[in-house]
Amino acid sequence: MRLAILDSGHGFATKVLFALIRAVSRQPMLDVIKLVKYRADFYGDPMKGVTHEAMRGPSSWSVGDRELMAALIARTNGSDWCTTAHSAVARRAFRDGAKVAAVLSDLESAPIEEPLRATLRMLRKLTRDNRVDAADMRALLAVGASRAQIEDALAVGFAFNTITRLANAFGFVDPGPDAMEAGAKYLLARGYR
Amino acid sequence: MSNISQARKTLVSRVLHGGGEASSTMRRAAFDNAGMTGPVSRLIDKVAKHAYNLTDDDIVAVRLAGFTEDQIFELVVCAAIGQAARQYEAALTAIEAATGATAHASRDSR
Numbered sequence: 001m002r003l004a005i006l007d008s009g010h011g012f013a014t015k016v017l018f019a020l021i022r023a024v025s026r027q028p029m030l031d032v033i034k035l036v037k038y039r040a041d042f043y044g045d046p047m048k049g050v051t052h053e054a055m056r057g058p059s060s061w062s063v064g065d066r067e068l069m070a071a072l073i074a075r076t077n078g079s080d081w082c083t084t085a086h087s088a089v090a091r092r093a094f095r096d097g098a099k100v101a102a103v104l105s106d107l108e109s110a111p112i113e114e115p116l117r118a119t120l121r122m123l124r125k126l127t128r129d130n131r132v133d134a135a136d137m138r139a140l141l142a143v144g145a146s147r148a149q150i151e152d153a154l155a156v157g158f159a160f161n162t163i164t165r166l167a168n169a170f171g172f173v174d175p176g177p178d179a180m181e182a183g184a185k186y187l188l189a190r191g192y193r
Numbered sequence: 194m195s196n197i198s199q200a201r202k203t204l205v206s207r208v209l210h211g212g213g214e215a216s217s218t219m220r221r222a223a224f225d226n227a228g229m230t231g232p233v234s235r236l237i238d239k240v241a242k243h244a245y246n247l248t249d250d251d252i253v254a255v256r257l258a259g260f261t262e263d264q265i266f267e268l269v270v271c272a273a274i275g276q277a278a279r280q281y282e283a284a285l286t287a288i289e290a291a292t293g294a295t296a297h298a299s300r301d302s303r
Contacts, residue, residue, distance in 0.1 A: 002252045005262045039263075043270045046207045049200035057195030078245030122284075130276075131283045134290035147292065148194035154284050155197045161277035168244035169269050 001031055002171040006038050027179040031172040032085070032163075047162070052192040054155035061152055063188070064093030065116055068103055069156045072120050075104055076127040079164040081172040086160075088184035115145040119153045126157055205278065208271050214263040223268040224275035232258045233268065240272040 001007050010018070014037050018029050036044030055066050067090035074082030087104065091097040102110035107120055118140045126132045140150055174180075209220055222228040226241045232254035239247045255265055 002249055003262045003266055005266065009262075038266070042208065042211070042213065042267065043204075046200070046204040050197050050204055053195050053197045053200055057197075059195045078243075126280050126284055130280055132287045134287050137284075137287045137291035141291065147288065150288060151285075152195050154281055155195050157284070158197065158201065158277050158281040161280055162273045165240055165244040165273035165276065166270065169240045169247050169273065171247075171249070 001034070001173065002169075006031070006034050006170055010034070010038055025182055027182045028175045030085075030175055030179060030183050031081070031170070032167070032183075035166060035170060047159075048192055050155075051159045051163070054152075054159045056191040057155075059152040060146070060149055061116075062093065064090050066152075066156050067093055068100060068116075069120060069123055069153060070160045071100065071104060072107070073123055073127050073157060073160040074164045074167075076124050077161070077164040077168065079167045079172075081167045081174060082160070082164045084174070084180055085183060085187075088180050089187050092184055092188050114143045115140075115149065118143045119145050119149065122150075123153055123157050126154075127161055201278075205274060208267070208274060213267050214261060215267045219264075220267060220271045223271040224278075226272060226275060233260060236265075237268060237272045240269050241276040244273070 017037075018034075021033075022029060036048065038044070055070070056063065059066070061069075067086050071083055071086040071090055074086055083104070087100050090100045094100065099111060103112060103120065107117060107124070110117065112120075122132055122136055122140050125136065137150065141147070205224075209224060210217060213220060215223075219229075223233075223237045226237055229237055232251075236247070236251050236255050239251060252265065256262070260268075
């Protein structure tokens with residue numbers, strides 16, 4: 001990563017934890033874990049509260065739906081790292097890799113329900129243009145997305161418009177497909193706490 | 194529905210008002226992407242607007258301007274959260290305009 005402190009500036013206890021995780025998983029530490037564990041009181045610990053609630057808190061969106069939102073936001077922000085990571089979680093959650101690939105390839109023709117498609121469209125616009133307007137929201141409500149669903153999607157948007165920027169800015173390094181899949185398995189089972 | 198208002202408030206309060214290596218004034222400026230000059234201004238603007246274009250040289254320039262890695266870490270985090278918060282607030286305003294009612298989520302980014 002671009003800051004050496006994020007690779008090797010952790011305290012002794014965290015370094016021991018990393019060594020244990022590497023030994024058990026036989027995978028390299030993911031850069032996102034190194035980030036949230038560096039001076040965790042500043043960013044990692046408070047951010048986990050936001051991300052876990054947005055991604056695993058009560059919602060009529062499924063876990064797969066929300067992971068798909070995260071992947072699309074990552075794609076829109078040009079974060080290959082986060083796109084790969086959250087596509088992997090969404091594939092596992094849906095047990096349907098083709099659906100995830102279709103959404104990321106062409107949202108308009110992907111085989112998903114209209115409220116989800118319209119919500120993803122709104123998140124993509126918000127991420128790309130930094131704004132949406134009342135007409136965008138009325139269009140979303142008109143296809144059956146509820147107000148609660150919109151606000152839940154915006155929570156995902158806040159979390160991943162933060163995280164993907166950090167992945168890009170700090171220069172997360174691709175750990176390889178096996179490590180990404182192991183991370184996806186963990187996130188699906190345990191969430192973001 | 195999920196409710197990130199308290200967690201978001203805690204996060205923003207921590208990065209802006211808690212202890213840090215960068216001054217609270219600098220962290221606020223990074224969060225707002227306003228009031229900075231020189232290489233750090235360019236770095237923060239990139240994080241907010243097109244982080245995918247950020248390069249090693251952007252970080253090196255800020256180091257050469259006298260910032261430590263810990264200060265850069267804090268300012269980049271503040272910039273990312275600040276931009277995401279502005280997007281979030283804009284979308285909540287759009288819901289309110291569309292429905293004529295106050296959004297459920299607390300308007301608490303400050």
